[in-house]
Amino acid sequence: xxxxxxxxxxxxxxxxxxxxxxxxxxxxxxxxxxxxxxxxxxxxxxxxxxxxxxxxxxxxxxxxxxxxxxxxxxxxxxxxxxxxxxx
Amino acid sequence: xxxxxxxxxxxxxxxxxxxxxxxxxxxxxxxxxxxxxxxxxxxxxxxxxxxxxxxxxxxxxxxxxxxxxxxxxxxxxxxxxxxxxxxxxxxxxxxxxxxxxxxxxxxxxxxxxxxxxxxxxxxxxxxxxxxxxxxxxxxxxxxxxxxxxxxxxxxxxxxxxxxxxxxxxxxxxxxxxxxxxxxxxxxxxxxxxxxxxxxxxxxxxxxxxxxxxxxxxxxxxxxxxxxxxxxxxxxxxxxxxxxxxxxxxxxxxxxxxxxxxxxxxxxxxxxxxxxxxxxxxxxxxxxxxxxxxxxxxxxxxxxxxxxxxxxxxxxxxxxxxxxxxxxxxxxxxxxxxxxxxxxxxxxxxxxxxxxxxxxxxxxxxxxxxxxxxxxxxxxxxxxxxxxxxxxxxxxxxxxxxxxxxxxxxxxxxxxxxxxxxxxxxxxxxxxxxxxxxxxxxxxxxxxxxxxxxxxxxxxxxxxxxxxxxxxxxxxxxxxxxxxxxxxxxxxxxxxxxxxxxxxxxxxxxxxxxxxxxxxxxxxxxxxxxxxxxxxxxxxxxxxxxxxxxxxxxxxxxxxxxxx
Numbered sequence: 001x002x003x004x005x006x007x008x009x010x011x012x013x014x015x016x017x018x019x020x021x022x023x024x025x026x027x028x029x030x031x032x033x034x035x036x037x038x039x040x041x042x043x044x045x046x047x048x049x050x051x052x053x054x055x056x057x058x059x060x061x062x063x064x065x066x067x068x069x070x071x072x073x074x075x076x077x078x079x080x081x082x083x084x085x086x087x
Numbered sequence: 088x089x090x091x092x093x094x095x096x097x098x099x100x101x102x103x104x105x106x107x108x109x110x111x112x113x114x115x116x117x118x119x120x121x122x123x124x125x126x127x128x129x130x131x132x133x134x135x136x137x138x139x140x141x142x143x144x145x146x147x148x149x150x151x152x153x154x155x156x157x158x159x160x161x162x163x164x165x166x167x168x169x170x171x172x173x174x175x176x177x178x179x180x181x182x183x184x185x186x187x188x189x190x191x192x193x194x195x196x197x198x199x200x201x202x203x204x205x206x207x208x209x210x211x212x213x214x215x216x217x218x219x220x221x222x223x224x225x226x227x228x229x230x231x232x233x234x235x236x237x238x239x240x241x242x243x244x245x246x247x248x249x250x251x252x253x254x255x256x257x258x259x260x261x262x263x264x265x266x267x268x269x270x271x272x273x274x275x276x277x278x279x280x281x282x283x284x285x286x287x288x289x290x291x292x293x294x295x296x297x298x299x300x301x302x303x304x305x306x307x308x309x310x311x312x313x314x315x316x317x318x319x320x321x322x323x324x325x326x327x328x329x330x331x332x333x334x335x336x337x338x339x340x341x342x343x344x345x346x347x348x349x350x351x352x353x354x355x356x357x358x359x360x361x362x363x364x365x366x367x368x369x370x371x372x373x374x375x376x377x378x379x380x381x382x383x384x385x386x387x388x389x390x391x392x393x394x395x396x397x398x399x400x401x402x403x404x405x406x407x408x409x410x411x412x413x414x415x416x417x418x419x420x421x422x423x424x425x426x427x428x429x430x431x432x433x434x435x436x437x438x439x440x441x442x443x444x445x446x447x448x449x450x451x452x453x454x455x456x457x458x459x460x461x462x463x464x465x466x467x468x469x470x471x472x473x474x475x476x477x478x479x480x481x482x483x484x485x486x487x488x489x490x491x492x493x494x495x496x497x498x499x500x501x502x503x504x505x506x507x508x509x510x511x512x513x514x515x516x517x518x519x520x521x522x523x524x525x526x527x528x529x530x531x532x533x534x535x536x537x538x539x540x541x542x543x544x545x546x547x548x549x550x551x552x553x554x555x556x557x558x559x560x561x562x563x564x565x566x567x568x569x570x571x572x573x574x575x576x577x578x579x580x581x582x583x584x585x586x587x588x589x590x591x592x593x594x595x596x597x598x599x600x601x602x603x604x605x606x607x608x609x610x611x612x613x614x615x616x617x618x619x620x621x622x623x624x625x626x627x628x629x630x631x632x633x634x635x636x637x638x639x640x641x642x643x644x645x646x647x648x649x650x
Contacts, residue, residue, distance in 0.1 A: 023119045046142045049268035053143075054115045056274060065263040 013059065013081045017074055020054045029074075036073040048072075055081070094415040100124045101414075102407055102424045104154050109435035113278050121150045127418070128158040131293045134175070135161055136210075137184035138168045140269035144281045151285030155440025156421075157294055166269070170206040175213045180292055183210075185222040186270065196229050200236050207240055215518040217242045217292045221284075223249030223259060241495050242517030244445050246288050252276050282438060290440035296504065297421060297441040298395045299373070300337060301386055303404035304348035304355060307425035307432075308334075308367065313350055318358050323365060326429035331366040333433055338371060340444065341451025343458070345374035345389045347402065352377040373458055382409055383416035393458065394567040396506060396604065401439055403432065450497055450544035457568045460540035464572065474573060478642030481538040485577060485639070487585040488533040489649040490524040494545055498533055501548040505564040508575070510608040511598040513562040515550060524650075528553050529561075532582035536569050543569055549582045556593040558586070559626070563597065563608065575611055577645065580637040585647040595634050596626050 008016075011031070018029040025042045029035065037043045043051075052068050055077065061084050063071065071077045104124050107117040135141055145161055152159055162178065168189055183206075190199045203220075210218060220237055224230055230247060237245040252259040261273035272280065305312045308331060311321035323331075334344055344367075348355060355377045359369035369375075374392040376385035382404070390397050398419040404410055405425040414422055423439060425432045436442070444451075464481065471477050488494060495517055502515045515523075523529035534547035546569035550561045565578055583589060597612055599622045609621045616622070616629045639645045 020116060023116060045267050046140060046269070049264050050143050050146065053264075053274040053277065054119070057115050063263075068263060069267060 008059070008085065010078065010082060013085070014074070014078050016058050017055065017077050017081070020051055020058060021074065024050045024054060034073055034075045038072070061085075094418060095411045097124060097126045098411040098414040098422070099407070101154065101422065102410070104150065105424055105435055106426070106431070108151055108154055108282075109431065109438055111430060111434055113282070115147070115274075115278055118147060118150050118278070124150075124153050126156065128153065128156045129294055130158045130160070131179040131289075132160045132162060132177075133180045133182055133289070134164070134178040135182045135184055136164045136167065136170055136172060137182075138166050138170075138189055139184065139186040139271070141184045143268070143270075144272070144277050144284065147278050147281035148285035148289075151282055151438075151440070152289070155286060155290055155294070157285070157290060157440065159289065159293075170209075172210055172213060175210075177214065178216055180289070181210055181214060181216055181218045183207075183218065183220045183222070185220070187222045187224055188271075196224070196232065200232060204236055207243060211240070211518060215242070215516045215522070217244065217516055217518075219244050219246050219288055219292065221246040221248055221288075223247060223252075225249075227253075240518075241521040242499070244288070244292065246283070248272075248276070248280060251283055252279065255279050286438040286440045287443040291443050291445050294441055295399065296444070297342070297401045297439065298399040299343035299345055299389070299393050299401070300334065300436070300442075301345040301347045301374075301389055301400055301402045302334065303402075303406070303409070303425060304346060304350060304377075306405040306427075307403055308365075310429075313354060313358060318354070318361050321358070321362075323362070324429060326433065328364075328366060330429045330433045330436070333436060335366050335371060337442075338455060339452060340447045341454040342442065343373040343393050343395075343455065344371060345376070345393070345400075346372045347376045347382055347385050347389065347404075349379055349382070350377050373455060381412070383413050386413060386417060386420060394461075394570075401442065403436070446496060448497055448500075453542055453544045454568060457541045457543050460538075461568070461571075463540055464538075468573075475641035478640055481540065481642075482644075483536070483538045483572075483574070483642065484644040484646065485574070485581055486535040486537075487582045487645065487647045488535070488545075489585055489587070489647070490531055491533050491648075491650055492521070492524060494533045495520050495524070497545045498531060498548045501545070501564045501566060502550070502562060505548075505566060506602065506604040507567050507606070508563075508565040508570055508608045508611070509602065509605050510563040510600075510612060511561060512600045512602045512605060513550070513598075515562065520550070523550060523552070526552075528588075530586045530588045532586060534578050534582050536574070536578070547578045547582065549579065549586075551583070551586055551588060553588040553592070556591065558583070558589055558592045558595050560595065560597045565608075570607060573640070574643065576615070576637070577639045577643055579611075580634055581639060581645045581647075583634050584637060585649070587649065589634070593631065595629050595631055597622075597629060598625075599627055600624050 022029045024047055056062055059081055071080055100122055101124050104121050107121055193199050234245055237243050249259055257275045257279050258273050259276045260271045262271055265271040309321045309327050310324050313321055374389040397417050401421040403423045403425050410422045423435050498520050499517045520531055524531050529552040532549040533545045536543040536546045546566040548564045552559050552561055601624055612622050
């Protein structure tokens with residue numbers, strides 16, 4: 001498990017996800033929002049990869065090909081990151 | 088007067104950006120979150136012809152480009168393996184962004200290279216702009232023939248993505264994302280290639296080069312303050328040693344280094360004399376400004392001493408206030424902050440846009456010796472009224488080369504770097520120079536200059552075309568290192584006289600364009616053509632007999648070589 005993730009709790013992971021989404025999509029996000037790809041036209045496949053690459057760096061983890069394709073909302077990304085954290 | 092508040096704000100933002108952009112370990116999020124570094128930018132348009140995605144890389148280039156004062160409008164083609172260049176529009180640069188693995192079904196490498204050769208020729212018909220081929224080959228052994236293919240075209244450059252990632256220790260490919268992202272370029276490679284693109288490949292093709300690096304001393308070239316710690320007390324950390332070695336290596340590429348420090352001159356000279364562990368030596372600096380005077384004035388003197396513009400100088404100093412002051416007074420000057428960890432300064436220097444070159448030629452290294460020789464020549468000239476004796480004692484020789492294919496790189500460089508003695512500022516591309524050499528109706532002359540003090544190499548480019556009975560000089564450039572030697576007439580008129588196209592001409596015409604700094608060239612033409620004022624933009628006829636009856640100054644040997 002990476003050093004970055006070791007001491008992160010759910011709130012910190014969620015905050016990181018929102019920061020990354022807001023930076024890549026250039027949109028404001030606040031804690032508690034569950035944005036989904038299908039509801040956000042700016043979140044296209046290219047932006048999705050930028051988001052996931054940035055998250056991998058920030059969280060110090062790597063998602064597999066299936067996860068990269070399936071993680072399509074703030075909640076699902078946070079859950080997947082937490083699952084890796086606890087694994 | 089520059090806007091003081093804006094300049095200071097820009098300077099502070101640049102310092103903030105520098106830490107994120109040139110960290111040894113780059114954070115993608117930190118790069119993407121950088122505040123805009125405003126200020127004057129050079130604009131350019133780049134056509135991207137691609138068969139895989141480049142968008143993520145482009146997004147990461149933007150902060151780097153802005154830091155390097157470049158604003159690029161990327162025009163992206165659809166994904167097109169066939170490279171048809173559909174709807175081609177003029178641009179300053181053509182970028183071929185190709186995933187070569189998509190062509191593996193074509194057969195052996197030779198087949199793909201033949202196809203690529205054909206596509207580059209097709210693009211060259213559409214444009215004379217520089218072309219960068221950015222691709223990779225899966226096997227290292229395949230790289231030489233690709234390099235040879237690219238090198239066979241003037242104005243075409245190879246950005247080998249595989250070699251670049253190998254050199255930087257990063258994996259280029261990540262197959263997890265190929266289907267979804269339209270490109271198999273890995274997460275790590277994306278940011279590294281964005282940095283290469285924005286800091287090396289694009290500026291080396293589109294922006295004026297940095298010709299000198301001016302350095303503060305304390306807490307820049309060493310750790311500590313000379314006036315407080317003393318000669319033996321200032322510390323050369325391993326990172327400072329490596330930084331000094333990197334700076335010294337700039338000399339081999341013909342980039343001047345200068346010392347600009349607030350200190351006692353004698354003490355600094357003594358430091359370099361006594362600290363033999365310093366890779367940099369006192370004599371490595373082409374200009375030295377050590378005093379308690381203000382740095383903007385010192386840097387202006389450095390520019391005059393080196394005969395280059397302020398926009399061709401990168402100044403490195405550890406003091407943010409000093410950098411802000413310089414940026415306020417000399418906004419065209421480039422600046423970097425020397426970081427407390429010199430390793431970070433090394434990275435910033437390595438990637439500062441405009442310092443990297445596609446190629447380093449023999450003429451680059453001659454620049455430094457030439458500057459030293461200039462001081463000796465000026466002293467000799469001041470001591471004599473007899474110019475013939477002066478030329479004889481110097482053993483001056485000029486060699487005119489007509490249509491020399493091996494000098495295309497240098498001629499293009501002269502057309503694009505020369506600002507003062509550049510009559511028409513045409514900024515020809517390599518492809519345009521090559522086309523004129525190959526054309527029966529045009530001609531390109533290169534002039535080499537040499538004397539017993541230094542071999543200046545190729546110092547002039549003259550590009551001409553024949554229209555009916557007129558010889559039109561499309562552009563005329565002389566390097567600033569050859570100016571002030573009373574040889575401008577000899578250089579230009581000997582070259583024009585050597586052009587076969589001059590036979591049967593009734594008129595010699597010069598194209599003129601006004602720039603910010605090309606007054607020396609305008610003054611020269613005014614004198615040649617007997618004008619009372621400066622020539623206006625347009626075409627000017629010079630008396631043919633001034634060319635035909637020209638004889639070189641006594642003591643100057645002229646040789647003509649026709650290809």
